[in-house]
Amino acid sequence: xxxxxxxxxxxxxxxxxxxxxxxxxxxxxxxxxxxxxxxxxxxxxxxxxxxxxxxxxxxxxxxxxxxxxxxxxxxxxxxxxxxxxxxxxxxxxxxxxxxxxxxxxxxxxxxxxxxxxxxxxxxxxxxxxxxxxxxxxxxxxxxxxxxxxxxxxxxxxxxxxxxxxxxxxxxxxxxxxxxxxxxxxxxxxxxxxxxxxxxxxx
Amino acid sequence: xxxxxxxxxxxxxxxxxxxxxxxxxxxxxxxxxxxxxxxxxxxxxxxxxxxxxxxxxxxxxxxxxxxxxxxxxxxxxxxxxxxxxxxxxxxxxxxxxxxxxxxxxxxxxxxxxxxxxxxxxxxxxxxxxxxxxxxxxxxxxxxxxxxxxxxxxxxxxxxxxxxxxxxxxxxxxxxxxxxxxxxxxxxxxxxxxxxxxxxxxx
Numbered sequence: 001x002x003x004x005x006x007x008x009x010x011x012x013x014x015x016x017x018x019x020x021x022x023x024x025x026x027x028x029x030x031x032x033x034x035x036x037x038x039x040x041x042x043x044x045x046x047x048x049x050x051x052x053x054x055x056x057x058x059x060x061x062x063x064x065x066x067x068x069x070x071x072x073x074x075x076x077x078x079x080x081x082x083x084x085x086x087x088x089x090x091x092x093x094x095x096x097x098x099x100x101x102x103x104x105x106x107x108x109x110x111x112x113x114x115x116x117x118x119x120x121x122x123x124x125x126x127x128x129x130x131x132x133x134x135x136x137x138x139x140x141x142x143x144x145x146x147x148x149x150x151x152x153x154x155x156x157x158x159x160x161x162x163x164x165x166x167x168x169x170x171x172x173x174x175x176x177x178x179x180x181x182x183x184x185x186x187x188x189x190x191x192x193x194x195x196x197x198x199x200x201x202x
Numbered sequence: 203x204x205x206x207x208x209x210x211x212x213x214x215x216x217x218x219x220x221x222x223x224x225x226x227x228x229x230x231x232x233x234x235x236x237x238x239x240x241x242x243x244x245x246x247x248x249x250x251x252x253x254x255x256x257x258x259x260x261x262x263x264x265x266x267x268x269x270x271x272x273x274x275x276x277x278x279x280x281x282x283x284x285x286x287x288x289x290x291x292x293x294x295x296x297x298x299x300x301x302x303x304x305x306x307x308x309x310x311x312x313x314x315x316x317x318x319x320x321x322x323x324x325x326x327x328x329x330x331x332x333x334x335x336x337x338x339x340x341x342x343x344x345x346x347x348x349x350x351x352x353x354x355x356x357x358x359x360x361x362x363x364x365x366x367x368x369x370x371x372x373x374x375x376x377x378x379x380x381x382x383x384x385x386x387x388x389x390x391x392x393x394x395x396x397x398x399x400x401x402x403x404x
Contacts, residue, residue: 006383009252013342014349016248017231020241029219039222042244045271046218050211050313062264069247069267111252140215147216181208 005108012106015076022075025082025152026141037072037080040140044068047136054177056135057128067122067133070115074099083141083166084156096123125170135174138167139182146185153190160190207310214308217278224277227284227354228343239274239282242342246270249338256379258337259330269324269335272317276301285343285368286358298325327372337376340369341384348387355392362392 022037035043048064055064072080077099081088104115121127125134142163145151153163163186172179224239237245250266257266274282279301283290306317323329327336344365347353355365365388374381 004379006253006256006379010345010383013245013249013252014231014345017245017346020230020237020245021232021234028222029216030223032223035222036241038241038244039238042240042247042271043215043219043222045244045247045267047215049268049271050215050309051208054208062267065247065264065267065271066251069244069251107252143212143216144219177206177208181212 005111008106008108009111012103015103015106016073018076019073022072022080024080025085025155026144027148027151029144029147031148035144037075041069041072044071044133044136044140047140048133051136051175051178052132054175055128055132056173056175057131059129059132063118063129064133067118067130068136070104070119071122071133071137073103074119076103082152082156083138084152084158084162093123125173131170131174133174135171135178138170139175139178142167142171142182142185146189150189153186158190160186163190207313210308210310211313214305217305217308218275220278221275224274224282226282227287227357228346229350229353231346231349233350237346239277243271243274246273246335246338246342249342250335253338253377253380254334256377257330257334258375258377259333261331261334265320265331266335269320269332270338272306272321273324273335273339275305276321278305284354284358285340286354286360286364295325327375333372333376335376337373337380340372341377341380344369344373344384344387348391352391355388360392362388365392 019041020036020038024035024037024040026035026040027033028035045065045068048061048068052059052061052064074096078092078095081092100116100119104112104119107115121130122133125131141152145153164183167182168179171182221243222238222240226237226239226242228237228242230237247267247270250263250270254261254263254266276298280294280297283294302318302321306314306321309317323332324335327333343354347355366385369384370381373384
């Protein structure tokens with residue numbers, strides 16, 4: 001008789017409790033504190049359930065939800081690097097790869113392989129499922145920024161052009177409808193759209 | 203042309219951000235603070251993905267995950283009532299029913315109806331999907347209590363018999379394998395198992 005997979009599964013489920021202590025730059029909508037990566041992942045899974053009809057491609061909602069539930073687990077080892085702080089990104093891909101090996105490797109092998117593959121697929125953002133999941137991961141902070149007088153846009157002193165350059169490709173590829181909303185929000189908060197703000201001089 | 207469902211959907215997704223501020227009695231495993239209901243829901247969705255093979259019945263994993271992602275949203279209006287504080291439960295069912303109407307009612311009608319029905323199905327705990335979801339919702343706090351020297355068992359001064367009486371039916375109905383683990387954890391922390399602790403005299 002094969003041994004029970006339960007001990008390994010419970011070890012993994014205990015270990016990922018630590019994601020609740022990984023704090024992101026994005027504020028909660030009531031600005032009482034910053035969001036952590038576990039509750040962020042919950043929120044994104046709901047985005048996927050509610051907004052699936054706006055995906056650019058044909059998506060498998062369960063696969064998208066799985067990707068979003070696990071996409072930040074690597075941050076337990078690798079930490080969160082804020083999207084609008086590019087200088088923090090050096091070496092992060094390798095740190096996250098190692099984290100994926102260790103953390104998903106706590107699971108029984110078949111599940112470990114499934115989660116690793118889903119996570120790599122999400123990171124690559126090539127499949128329809130991954131493009132939509134990635135679009136939601138970029139869209140949600142924009143909604144929070146727009147609802148908190150600029151949020152991390154203001155905190156990181158990003159310009160409208162930088163927001164468009166960084167956010168348009170991943171969001172538009174996964175959901176043109178969501179990019180249309182996101183662009184309006186960014187323009188309303190960071191206007192004008194002509195790229196001639198002082199920060200653009202260089 | 204029908205109007206876009208996006209504004210209603212985004213209103214709902216903004217509103218449920220408040221679940222991140224509903225604090226439960228259960229501690230994080232590192233005991234740094236108590237868990238909130240949004241990150242709890244994320245954790246449970248992972249439990250469902252990882253532990254589905256241990257469900258008593260045939261379960262549809264996407265439906266179970268959906269139930270767990272939305273099961274606590276009613277607490278935004280109704281608050282959390284701790285499982286081991288029965289005197290807090292009076293009137294809660296009606297408060298939660300009203301909350302489900304208001305909160306899911308923010309969505310376009312078809313989605314509102316789907317979420318309401320899933321939530322009622324979870325609460326009724328009669329279908330195989332709902333039994334398994336409910337079992338996970340009862341099992342996860344037991345794992346946290348066992349890993350934090352008793353957690354809410356100690357805080358709420360519950361006896362082993364009370365834990366068994368309250369937790370065995372919902373967990374065993376959804377997953378006998380998980381109840382076997384849960385019972386061992388409770389006995390290890392709250393033993394003896396003979397029901398003759400002083401609190402049982404009445």
